[in-house]
Amino acid sequence: MLILVTGATGKVGQRFIAGLLDDPRFSKARIRALCHNRLLEETDRVEVARGSIADRDCVVAALEGVTHVLHLATCKETPADIMDVTVRGLFWLLEEFRASATSQQFILIGGDAGVGHFYHRHDGPITEHAPHRAYPGGYALSKVLEEVMLEQFGIQYGTNGCCLRAPWIMAKDDFKYTLSFGSDVFGGPDWKTLVPEGDARRYAQTGAVPLLRDADGRPLKRNFVHVDDLVSAILAAIDNPRAKRQLFNICMDSPVDYGEVATYLARTRGLAAVDIPSQYHSNWMDNSKAKYLLGWQPSYDLERLIDSAWQYERSEDDPRIVWYPG
Template sequence: MKLLVTGASGKVGQVFLPAFLDEPRFSRWDVVALCNNRPVETRARLSVVQGSIADAQTVSRALDGVTHVLHLAAVKESPDRAIDVALKGLFLLLEGFRHKADARQFILLSGDCVVGHVFQKYADPITEQSPRKAYKGSYALTKVLEEVMLEQFGIQYGLNWTTLRAPWVMEKDDFRFAFDLSDAQFGGPSWDEIVEPERLAQLRCQRAFPVMRDAEGRPLKRGFIHVDDLVRAILASIDNEKAFGELFNIAMNEPVDYRRAADLAARVADLAPCDVETSFHSNWLDNSKARKVLGWTPDIDLSGLIDRAWSYRRAENDPRIIWYPG
C-alpha cells in the first residue's frame, strides 16, 4: 500500500506523518508527501514530490503507485489562489486517482467552516446531516465545494471517499493565545474588531480572560479539537471500510464553554474573566457518528487543552507561524 499526503508540512501533517510511520498497522506502507512551499525531511518509507498541486504533471508524479490519498492541503483567505489550489488541485487529484487500478480510498480533511461554526445559527447540534451554511470568505466556500466534489466522485465513479470535518485545531500553546488580548493573539476575529479601543486597552492592563457571549447573551460555546486527537481519527479512518462513503464530525465530546474556560484559566494563570459581547452563535459539532462507527474517542478535553497550552514553552527554534497560503 502507498499513501499520498498533501499538506504534509502543515500543522496536521507534521503530527500525522510520524504517527502514521510509527503505527504498526501501517508498517508495510510507503508514504509520498506532495509539497510546494515547505518540504518535509525524507526518512525510511517516506519520499517527497516537490511542486504545485495545481500542476497536472506534478500531481501525476505524486500519484504514481498510490492506493490511498490523504488531502490536507488548503489555502485560507487567499482568493487569488483559492480556485487553483482548493478546486483545481483537488480535481486533478481525484481525476488522476479514480483511474488508478489500485485506488482504494480518498480522505479529505474539511472544517466546520462549511457549517459556519459561530457565524451561523443552528437550533440543534450540528450532525453530518445538517445543512451546509458557510460563513463569508473564500476559504469556507472552497471547503463546501471540496466536500461536494468528493461526494460526487463517489457517486459518478464509485470512488471510496471519506471526509473528516474538524473544528478549530489546537496544538502546543494555541489555545492560550486564542484568548490572548495582545497582538500575540492566535486566530481571529481580532479583538479590535469586536471590542472598543478604550475598553480593549483596559482589559489588557487587567490581565483579563475574554468570555465571549453569544447573540443571546450566554457564554459562547464553540467546537475545538486537539491535533493529536484529530490525527488519531485520521489513522482510524485509513483503509477502514466502515469509513468508505462517509462524512464524520471530528470534535471534542462537548463544545468549549467560554465561561468554564475562563474559570479554569483563572486557576492556572490568575486571569480575571471578563465578558465580551458578540453577535456569534453557540454551536455543538456532534461527534457521535465518529465515536460509534470509527470507535474513536477524543482524549483531550477542555481541562487538557488548558493544561497543555499554559504549560507549553516555545523554544527559539519553534516560533508561532501561521501559514495561510500553500
C-alpha cells in the first residue's frame, strides 16, 4: 500500500500520517507526501515529493505506483489560485488515478461549505442527500465542484472514490481562538469588528467569549469536528468496501451551541459572554451514515472540545500560525 497524501503538511495531513504509521492495521503501508510550500521529514516509510497538483506532470510523477490517494490540499479565499489548485488539481489527480494500473481507492476530504453551513437555512438535519448550496465566495464553490467531480468520475469510470465531508476542523487550541475578540481570532466571524473598538479590546483582555445568535434570536448551532475524529474516520474508510462511491458527514454528534459554550465557560473558567446578533442559521449535520457503514464514532463532545483547547500549552517551537486566509 502506497498512499499519496496531498496537503500533507497541514493539521489533518500531519495527524493522519502519524495515526496511520502507529496503526498496526497499516504496518506495511508507505506514504508519499506531496508538498508544495512546506516539507516533511522523510523516514523509511514516508517519502516526500515536491510540486503543485495544478501541474499535471507533477501529478503524474507523484501518482507513480500509488494505490491510495488522500486528497487534503485546498485553497481558501484566494481567487488567483483556487480554480487552478482546487479544481484543476483535483481533475488531474482523478484523471491520472483512473488511468493508473495500481490505483485502488481515492479519498477526498470535503467540507460543509458545499452545503452552505450556517449561511443557508436548512429545514432539517443536513444529511448526505442535502443539495449543494454554496455561499458567496470561491471556497464554497470549490467544495461543491470537488464533491461533484469525484461523484461523476465514479459514474463515468467506476472510480472507487469516497468523500468525507467535514465541517470546521479543530486541533490543539484552535477552538479557543475561534472565540477571540482579538486580532488572533481563528476563522470567522471576526468578532472584534462586530462590537465597538474599545469593547473589543476589553473583551480580548478579559477573555470574554461571543454568544452568537442565529437569525431567529436563539443561540446559534454550528458544526465542528476534532482532527482526531476526522483522522479516525479516514482510517476507517481505507479499504472499507462499504465506503465505495459514498459520501459521509464526519462531525460531532451534536453541533456546537454557542449558548452552551458560554454557560460552560462561565461555570468552569469564569468567563463572561457577549451577545452577538446575526443573520446566520443554525444547522445540524447528521453523522449516522458514517456510524452505520464505517463503524465510526466521534470521541469529542462539547466539553472535551472546550477543555482540550483551553488546556493546550504550546511549546516555543510550536507557534500559532494560520497558513491560509479566511
